[in-house]
Amino acid sequence: MIRFLILLTFLFSSCIKNQINTRVNIIPKPVKLNLKNGIYDLSKETKFIFDSIFTNEVEYLKSIFPFKIGNKENIIQFIKNQDLQVEEYRINILKTKITIEASSEKGAMHAIQSFRQLLPNKFYKNNASLQCLEIHDYPKFKWRGLLLDCCRHFMEKDFVKKYIDLLAFHKMNILHWHLTEDQGWRIEIDKYPLLTEIGAWRKGLDGKPYGGYYSKEDIKEIVEYARKRNIEVIPEIELPGHSVAAIASYPQFSCTGEKIEVETDWGVFKDIYCAGNDSVFTFLENILDEVIDLFPSKYIHIGGDEAPKFRWKNCNKCQKRIVENNLKDENELQSYFINRIGKYLEKNNKQLIGWDEIMEGGIPKNAIVQSWRGMAGGKLAAENSHYAIMSPTSHCYFDYDLQSIDLEKVYSFDPIPIDLEKNKHNFILGGECNMWSERAPQEKVDSKVFPRILAMSEVLWGKKENNYEDFLTRVENHYPKLEKLGVEYGYEKTPIKFKSNFSDNKFEIEIVKGNKKMEIHYQVDNGAWQEYSKPIEIFKSAKIIAEERNSKRKDIAQKNLEINFHKGLGKKVEYNTNYSTNYPGTGTSSLVNGISGNDSNFRDGQWQGFYGKNVDITVDLKEKINFNELKTSFFQYHLSWIIVPKSVEYLISDDGINFKSIHKIKTDVNPMKEGKFKEPFTHVQNYSARYVRVIAENYGFLPKEHPAAGSKSWLFIDEFSIK
Numbered sequence: 230m231i232r233f234l235i236l237l238t239f240l241f242s243s244c245i246k247n248q249i250n251t252r253v254n255i256i257p258k259p260v261k262l263n264l265k266n267g268i269y270d271l272s273k274e275t276k277f278i279f280d281s282i283f284t285n286e287v288e289y290l291k292s293i294f295p296f297k298i299g300n301k302e303n304i305i306q307f308i309k310n311q312d313l314q315v316e317e318y319r320i321n322i323l324k325t326k327i328t329i330e331a332s333s334e335k336g337a338m339h340a341i342q343s344f345r346q347l348l349p350n351k352f353y354k355n356n357a358s359l360q361c362l363e364i365h366d367y368p369k370f371k372w373r374g375l376l377l378d379c380c381r382h383f384m385e386k387d388f389v390k391k392y393i394d395l396l397a398f399h400k401m402n403i404l405h406w407h408l409t410e411d412q413g414w415r416i417e418i419d420k421y422p423l424l425t426e427i428g429a430w431r432k433g434l435d436g437k438p439y440g441g442y443y444s445k446e447d448i449k450e451i452v453e454y455a456r457k458r459n460i461e462v463i464p465e466i467e468l469p470g471h472s473v474a475a476i477a478s479y480p481q482f483s484c485t486g487e488k489i490e491v492e493t494d495w496g497v498f499k500d501i502y503c504a505g506n507d508s509v510f511t512f513l514e515n516i517l518d519e520v521i522d523l524f525p526s527k528y529i530h531i532g533g534d535e536a537p538k539f540r541w542k543n544c545n546k547c548q549k550r551i552v553e554n555n556l557k558d559e560n561e562l563q564s565y566f567i568n569r570i571g572k573y574l575e576k577n578n579k580q581l582i583g584w585d586e587i588m589e590g591g592i593p594k595n596a597i598v599q600s601w602r603g604m605a606g607g608k609l610a611a612e613n614s615h616y617a618i619m620s621p622t623s624h625c626y627f628d629y630d631l632q633s634i635d636l637e638k639v640y641s642f643d644p645i646p647i648d649l650e651k652n653k654h655n656f657i658l659g660g661e662c663n664m665w666s667e668r669a670p671q672e673k674v675d676s677k678v679f680p681r682i683l684a685m686s687e688v689l690w691g692k693k694e695n696n697y698e699d700f701l702t703r704v705e706n707h708y709p710k711l712e713k714l715g716v717e718y719g720y721e722k723t724p725i726k727f728k729s730n731f732s733d734n735k736f737e738i739e740i741v742k743g744n745k746k747m748e749i750h751y752q753v754d755n756g757a758w759q760e761y762s763k764p765i766e767i768f769k770s771a772k773i774i775a776e777e778r779n780s781k782r783k784d785i786a787q788k789n790l791e792i793n794f795h796k797g798l799g800k801k802v803e804y805n806t807n808y809s810t811n812y813p814g815t816g817t818s819s820l821v822n823g824i825s826g827n828d829s830n831f832r833d834g835q836w837q838g839f840y841g842k843n844v845d846i847t848v849d850l851k852e853k854i855n856f857n858e859l860k861t862s863f864f865q866y867h868l869s870w871i872i873v874p875k876s877v878e879y880l881i882s883d884d885g886i887n888f889k890s891i892h893k894i895k896t897d898v899n900p901m902k903e904g905k906f907k908e909p910f911t912h913v914q915n916y917s918a919r920y921v922r923v924i925a926e927n928y929g930f931l932p933k934e935h936p937a938a939g940s941k942s943w944l945f946i947d948e949f950s951i952k
């Protein structure tokens with residue numbers, strides 16, 4: 230009787246029907262899904278019938294199956310179907326029987342993950358039911374990965390396992406495990422115990438040792454855990470660069486042989502493995518032997534990115550190697566290095582993967598290229614019939630904030646380079662999202678990866694349509710499932726954005742919400758908090774604080790805006806030098822928009838960046854006016870190559886052609902000064918003019934003490950205030 234009533238309720242209540250439809254909410258969206266009439270009652274005892282190749286998958290499903298397993302009534306049957314591709318599967322949910330068809334364990338595991346996602350968010354003993362349906366599903370790309378950087382911040386073994394589960398849940402199949410870095414060596418190597426005794430630990434912010442590593446037992450456990458979920462673990466052992474932790478442990482393998490510390494800052498560092506010393510190759514080959522024993526994957530990632538050539542240029546051994554091997558320069562020496570390691574891997578039946586820098590000086594034979602500096606590297610590799618994995622910084626860097634890469638942007642990603650010829654498309658294996666952890670200790674990783682990885686899973690599984698709104702609805706329906714899995718997901722878009730408009734001597738500040746449903750409250754200059762409903766009018770310099778209320782997120786969004794009234798507001802700015810399109814601020818009005826840049830975040834959308842050149846701009850005040858204060862501020866963060874200018878000069882003119890210098894300051898900020906800070910340059914004196922110009926002199930090439938010595942530097946400015 231109860232069942233009959235439930236059935237009636239499902240048939241006649243549209244409300245409950247909707248509830249069922251939102252339950253049929255699988256990410257990534259299956260290729261084909263047809264709803265059918267009827268329900269399968271989960272609360273009944275379920276019997277499993279299966280082909281023996283699916284034993285592991287059935288055990289896995291049983292371990293997460295929320296209801297009673299026995300010998301009666303309902304059936305879940307796993308059928309081997311040789312006609313299906315390796316990752317393809319079919320699910321058919323009938324009233325008393327579910328069939329899962331696959332040709333391999335991989336397909337069966339995908340079916341199980343779809344099944345898991347179909348389970349109702351809340352189980353009640355009497356209405357735990359599944360809508361009858363059929364699914365036929367398969368991926369577009371065979372490489373669907375996540376890079377987890379466990380070096381910049383160490384991540385616990387159980388956390389890595391949680392991510393393996395989450396990858397499987399979303400039908401991703403690769404964990405790219407970044408295990409060695411400047412700031413920490415994380416894999417136990419028996420032959421070289423100092424790699425973990427010394428290299429796994431750096432001086433933490435509190436002065437105490439910070440770090441950790443995975444023992445061989447930990448790694449075996451993780452690899453096995455992943456295998457059971459059909460996730461392939463690819464280790465990354467970085468060379469020749471990003472190797473400070475290894476060199477701190479064994480200084481004899483650098484060019485100088487000098488003792489250095491495990492790195493505590495973020496960036497690119499000049500101490501790398503010496504390419505002229507054969508014992509370096511023996512060292513690396515011995516390490517790789519142990520890595521090969523631990524990881525069954527056919528692939529080993531050897532990094533290859535961001536290796537400054539400064540040490541090699543100044544090393545006799547490296548220079549000798551260049552001469553003896555008829556190499557043109559240090560780029561070809563890098564190629565020699567990678568090729569030598571590639572050959573060693575090949576001898577051991579492994580294939581090398583490297584970041585796109587490995588192509589500088591020629592693409593190593595049989596190498597797979599991971600394209601990160603845009604799409605060009607992957608395209609070049611594919612054109613040369615090399616396989617490529619796409620993870621451009623534009624769409625796939627989940628360490629970036631939402632301002633640069635939001636959910637919609639990830640959803641718009643296409644791993645196939647636009648102008649790659651069709652007959653080369655098969656060389657694009659797929660893509661990865663990269664979770665670099667400089668700014669993401671373990672507890673922040675969830676909010677960076679989620680929900681963006683949902684978009685990535687859908688891109689790589691293969692979207693049949695570009696319907697972001699539909700996707701977003703499914704993401705929102707998916708959140709309760711993530712909550713059950715303990716995922717502290719972040720926002721879809723920058724949650725709070727200020728949009729300012731200056732006219733008639735007042736600012737109108739609009740607060741743009743990342744999601745229409747959000748509730749934002751704000752405060753002006755320590756006044757009363759109010760709920761935001763319409764643009765805020767501001768008549769004098771002020772500070773606004775806005776924050777989200779009623780969020781389910783752990784890190785609730787809060788944002789400040791500092792408004793600075795001055796005489797240049799909204800005036801025309803002529804650029805005598807151009808800003809970088811990567812850091813445009815708010816465009817040509819950015820430096821007279823009255824909005825200051827953040828003291829510690831040069832990516833806040835207010836800072837304008839100039840690469841390798843001066844800032845030289847003129848503000849046309851429309852008529853000759855009086856003013857008595859000129860002020861500019863510049864950002865410094867030497868590890869991002871952003872240096873305060875060498876000098877700042879203010880000039881005035883009445884015709885916009887002939888300028889008179891009124892003040893020039895030679896700055897004396899140390900280019901190596903630690904940390905992120907904002908440096909103001911103010912000149913106070915009475916003037917009268919129509920045109921006001923500032924020339925800030927770019928620092929030039931980074932000094933020899935800098936990790937990227939010799940590279941051009943950045944100059945960042947936020948506002949030209951005229952009072």
Ligand code: ACM
Nearest residue numbers: 534535584601665
């Ligand atoms: C990279 O982001 N350096 C691969």
Ligand code: ZN
Nearest residue numbers: 484503544547
């Ligand atoms: Zn050397």
